[in-house]
Amino acid sequence: MEIKRINRDEWQLAASLFDRYRAFYKKQPDLALAERFIRERLDNNESVIYVAMNGDKPVGFTQLYPKYSSVRAVKNWILNDLFVDAGFRKQALAQN
Incomplete structure (x- = not known):
């Protein structure tokens, strides 16, 4: 199992997982929406996405969004x- 940070050219590794993630939370499946959302986040450098790969198959993902603390003058995720x-x-994918 490999955990890899994907770049904007690898958006397709997370798109179907993101669509299934939304369906898990009772949203209507919409692969086109999921693809667009993931591509836009990566194209605009608005999130960081890690994908768990089982060989060449993506089996999990996490998406992190930046947040800034003015008082501490730091970026958080x-x-x-x-x-x-x-x-x-x-x-135990998270342990990798």
Whole structure:
């Protein structure tokens, strides 16, 4: 299992996972919307996405969004999205 940060040219690795993530939270599946959303976040440098790869198959992802603290004068990251394919849950992917 490999955990990799994807770049803007690898958006397709996260798009279907993101669509299934939204469906898990009772949103209507919409792969075109998921593809557009992921591409826009990466194209605009608005998030960081890590994908868990089982060989050449993406099986999980997390998306982080930047947040800034004026008082501390630092950038922080908010983990907003996390999804693992049902067949790969409870296998300690997060420990990789």
